[in-house]
Amino acid sequence: MKRGFLNSGKAKAKLTKDTDKIAARSGHEPEPQILKRSYGVVENAGKSQPEGYETMKSTVKLLDPLAPAEAYDKNMFLYTTQPSVSMDATLASFPDGWTECLLYADAKALLLSTPGFPSPLIRPSSRSYRLASSPSKGLGLFSTRKIRAGELILSERPLTVTPSSFGNKIRFMREFTEHEKFQAQLYEWEQTLKILFDRLCPEYKTAFMALANSHQHDGSGPIGGIIRTNSLGLESLQTGGHDRTREMYSAVALLLYLTTPVLIPPSRSPNTDASFDLPSFSYRLFAIREIHKGEELTFAYTALSPGAKTRQLKLEPYGFQCTCAACRTPLESDARRAISLSMQIDTVKDGLAKLSLLEEEGLQSMAEYSIALKSVTELYIALGDSNHASKYARMLVNRPWDIGVESIVPYTTPLGIESHPLWRTKTNEGGRMAMK
Template identity: 35%
Template sequence: MATATSSASRDMSTLRNTTSQPSSLGEHQVTFDLLKYAEMHESTRTESGRLLVTLPNFKTKELEADGTAECLLTPWMKTMITSTPGWAQPIIHPPSVRYDIRRAPGSRGLGMFATADIEAGALILAERPLIVKMTWFMPRVQDAHLPYEEQAANAKKFSEEQMESVYSRMSPENQKKYMSLSNSHQHDGSGPLTGISRTNGWGVDVGAQDPEVAQLGVSSGTGYSAVGEISSRFNHSCLPNVKYTFNLQTFSMEFHAVRPIAKGEEMTVAYTSLEDRVELRQNKLKPYGFICTCSACKGGPLTDLQRLHALKSVLPKTSQGVQNADAVLAAFELTSLQSQPRYPELLQRVAKINRKAGNRARADELDALAAKVSTAILGRKPPEPPKPEGKGPVVWNAEELMALIMSQTDPVKQQHIIDVLEQAAEVMQIHGQEQKSERRT
């Protein structure tokens, strides 16, 4: 789910928290037998033109070990995912499990806690989501003549119906996992399936915006979210020590440490933009049933100014010396904003200043940390595709051609590429027919 500030952050329409106690399976009433689920099969088109599909949609021993996700997507989104270079690879898991899930202090429900010291940049969790679906459910015919409240109620009803279609495809085991997750939207008219999704959804970034989302006037984000079983247990903090990204090649949710985490420390993520002031952060979190009491929120406007200054201030200059550079870095780290892109930029600048001053070991240490944190913030990069050898013609397969088309966010450019390919196909067809004719004569 993508926020207005970062595609790797929590989608504000799908924020999750663990302040609500997980509800039992029996407390939810849905419109079909929980034990009935659809067999895994090719995509099915809904009445609204969406696609219900199981991903990854082909089987290997390695892929089956991580399970599958039931998805509700537009045809564009499915193509964008499955045409990703390197799709679909086995999930790369951490060497060992270094967390446990237990009750967090106070009334914050379950949380994730480190069972060993964890270094900055380390992968904590990688999991296949239970579901991936759009965060916008608009009926094909809008009841513009109805009062807003009735329109909203109809939209929520439609959303739940769409969610039931996704849920019905899940195995009984995954249905049980899904229904065990927290639901902080039980009193706003959301159905149980939609409420769980809104509470626990994480943004899915494919590098481009779904054209249907753009038509709705949404300025950022792809409009899709993923719900995972374990990842739903990360609590919020405005001083997060963990960062989330979505890995398209492995179709998995990944969580990395952005600073050292001590054994026994709770691992947290930020549900809101860390550039927001405390009043706005609290307002965004209010519908989810908890009040953040971290030191950044307790500090009020003064802390807001300090954090904003850390994010926006000019990087230290070489002429100001090593002592000043190290002081700026230390001050930044005190704000606990290591999950922000500014942090690796600052690490690299301080490394450069130290290297110029002859402090090679210190510079190497900072550069290595910057690389690890950059991976945590931006996600692991897909492997580079092999470059063609020699000067012979480059042969593209259908998947690569589709990836080229979908990489263009401008519909005009997309159509231009399609037109060129169609013209080339026509030329090849004519050429083939001429060759056949020559052979006959």
């Protein structure tokens, strides 16, 4: 039998308590309150349930797991296990793991219609890291050998996936301050998350509760606080609707053993990047540049383009103090970043200069680096230089976390380059594109 998938009426009668559940809502609904999130120590936060408001009545119903997700109102929340596993599944019997999700019905429909879902995890051929103490950061991951750029380091299904914005709908019966409104939202959201938490297997519950919680004094409940502290943004479940806030999800992934919560420290010049693969419903962590033996793995938890001061403010709610090289020399680093990100590419020389500056700052994970690689590749193609063009095309293909790199594969050899529509379209040695 499977979580969320039953094959017979007899099985349904016996096992419905563990099938997909829905938080059904109907009637005239008040608008959801989207408020700025507090953090740190907030006075009188979380002492008790706020008074003076009412929530729209919600019920939790057991659903027929064989019914298509399209059969339900797209705005309904679904508690669902993905991918479906046996009711008595353990991590020993199903080592790829599974995820407890709280999804809107249209997001679940998108997931189940994804070609190849559910695919097994793709694992690296050999383990390339170890767990060890990290200076001032607790535990960290360190490479045990040289890791090539583009190499898969690990893959993992998240423990939970939940909406990034609070979905509880509240009608306030008196004047509430913004702070009071948010405290009410936090309280109600925690009740919603408790149902999800109760669906976790014992090993996952232990691992989840062992994670850091930097929201213990702002009114967040223990489950919501851990999710706010440890989740990564997940855009793969967007259905193309107009409400981008509604379609954003957050995933909590351990990125190591279940028994040991590990922090891959933040960096403005990270050596790894993660992408979410929808068919396998998993995060994949890649080396974005060569990582030397003994080097600590680092990751960018916030956008890399803002200056060091802005970045530190972004990390403050999580209790992080970034100590990477770029943050230790912010004036020089910020200046180089501003120049490299604003550079225009009209010639091969421009493109190579931009790539060099981005590499100097350790910004290979940024989209700007991929765009620069593509520009240099196409400039060499237009100039009829198949050797250099194929070299940079291979660098593009060696970025599996980027979307659309598969289209570059035919142009990774000199022979393939000559079939490109831009081949030798700019061979005027006096022209701007011929400048090297």
